[in-house]
Amino acid sequence: MPSCPTYEQWIQDQGIPIYRDYFVEDARDLKLEPWISRECNGAFLQLVGQEGVVETRVIEIPPGKTLPPLKMGVDEAIYAVKGQGLTAVWGTQGGAKKTFEWNAHSLFLIPSNASYQMSNMSGTEPARLLIYSYLPVAVAATTDIEFFINNPYENPARLEATEESFYSQAKAVKEDPNSFRAAGKIEQFWVGNFFPDLQAWDKLTPFYGRGAGGKAVYIHFPNSELTAHMSVFPSQTYKKAHRHGPGVVIIIPGGEGYSVMWPEGGEKVIVPWHEGSVFVPPNKYFHQHFNLGGTPARYLAFHAPPQLKLSEKIEDIRRDQIEYTMESGDVRERFEGELAKRNLTSLMPAQAYESETYEWQYETTTPA
Numbered sequence: 242m243p244s245c246p247t248y249e250q251w252i253q254d255q256g257i258p259i260y261r262d263y264f265v266e267d268a269r270d271l272k273l274e275p276w277i278s279r280e281c282n283g284a285f286l287q288l289v290g291q292e293g294v295v296e297t298r299v300i301e302i303p304p305g306k307t308l309p310p311l312k313m314g315v316d317e318a319i320y321a322v323k324g325q326g327l328t329a330v331w332g333t334q335g336g337a338k339k340t341f342e343w344n345a346h347s348l349f350l351i352p353s354n355a356s357y358q359m360s361n362m363s364g365t366e367p368a369r370l371l372i373y374s375y376l377p378v379a380v381a382a383t384t385d386i387e388f389f390i391n392n393p394y395e396n397p398a399r400l401e402a403t404e405e406s407f408y409s410q411a412k413a414v415k416e417d418p419n420s421f422r423a424a425g426k427i428e429q430f431w432v433g434n435f436f437p438d439l440q441a442w443d444k445l446t447p448f449y450g451r452g453a454g455g456k457a458v459y460i461h462f463p464n465s466e467l468t469a470h471m472s473v474f475p476s477q478t479y480k481k482a483h484r485h486g487p488g489v490v491i492i493i494p495g496g497e498g499y500s501v502m503w504p505e506g507g508e509k510v511i512v513p514w515h516e517g518s519v520f521v522p523p524n525k526y527f528h529q530h531f532n533l534g535g536t537p538a539r540y541l542a543f544h545a546p547p548q549l550k551l552s553e554k555i556e557d558i559r560r561d562q563i564e565y566t567m568e569s570g571d572v573r574e575r576f577e578g579e580l581a582k583r584n585l586t587s588l589m590p591a592q593a594y595e596s597e598t599y600e601w602q603y604e605t606t607t608p609a
């Protein structure tokens with residue numbers, strides 16, 4: 242697995258677990274160990290598909306506790322796995338402290354070189370966060386990780402907001418011409434530093450071409466190159482297999498199902514998932530998502546650095562996506578078999594298997 246030796250050495254030196262499998266079944270009860278310097282329990286995820294490119298760590302804030310302030314030299318996207326808390330973000334060069342509350346399923350961005358401090362607002366329940374960044378890539382450019390941790394450098398402009406407050410709710414915007422996806426397919430993006438509840442988020446736009454009648458929210462954080470999307474797709478359906486580069490870390494806010502990941506012609510890895518599961522499709526592995534539940538399933542995907550072509554951009558759709566009409570029979574067979582175990586049946590329309598150009602009917606959405 243490619244990796245940044247400096248970053249790899251640093252995570253080993255932290256004395257907390259490093260998980261290196263294909264997936265973590267449930268980040269909510271993943272075993273963590275005391276992380277002395279951060280005064281919390283924690284673990285790193287270096288799952289196979291991360292290929293050493295991106296950082297993912299899970300931390301737990303004990304009930305009622307406030308962690309020491311931290312300042313990282315990279316943007317960090319933080320997803321609340323469970324619990325409820327408070328985050329304060331500030332710079333030393335003027336400006337008020339920005340404070341906001343979060344709950345399980347909130348997503349927010351901490352800009353690089355801003356100080357931040359997190360508290361657990363519950364006196365009885367621990368709070369857990371999954372933190373994602375491009376730290377290994379940044380460290381590889383300097384071989385000095387200390388440059389990125391509590392460095393006094395600041396850029397006050399990163400904490401400025403042109404309208405509303407910095408952590409006000411995300412806003413819809415029309416298609417971004419610099420989209421990581423093919424132009425013309427996305428009706429709107431949501432831009433903001435705070436998404437209060439991804440389990441309940443219902444402002445979605447069609448995810449054309451990937452099947453299952455799936456919808457998505459395309460997430461851009463203002464002035465950050467870090468992006469994400471959350472896909473939502475209906476009960477008893479499955480999406481088309483596709484592939485891309487490594488480092489796209491997926492966490493499940495809600496739903497039940499499984500994903501299959503495999504290299505072309507190679508062995509299949511089955512990933513069962515539900516709320517709190519984390520998995521990462523390895524580099525150029527096809528992967529396909531199946532909803533076995535009675536409700537829509539949703540998955541949040543953090544996008545890897547676009548320079549490495551790690552996003553969901555499809556270079557050649559004929560090579561990187563498998564249409565339903567082209568897939569092997571065992572795909573449908575396994576899906577229908579798993580549904581049968583739950584006394585459910587497939588809701589995939591027959592036409593999807595007959596015509597490559599079949600598209601689900603989406604109700605019209607109105608771009609902002």
Ligand SMILES: [Fe+2]
Pocket residue numbers: 483484485489522528553
């Ligand atoms: Fe993907």
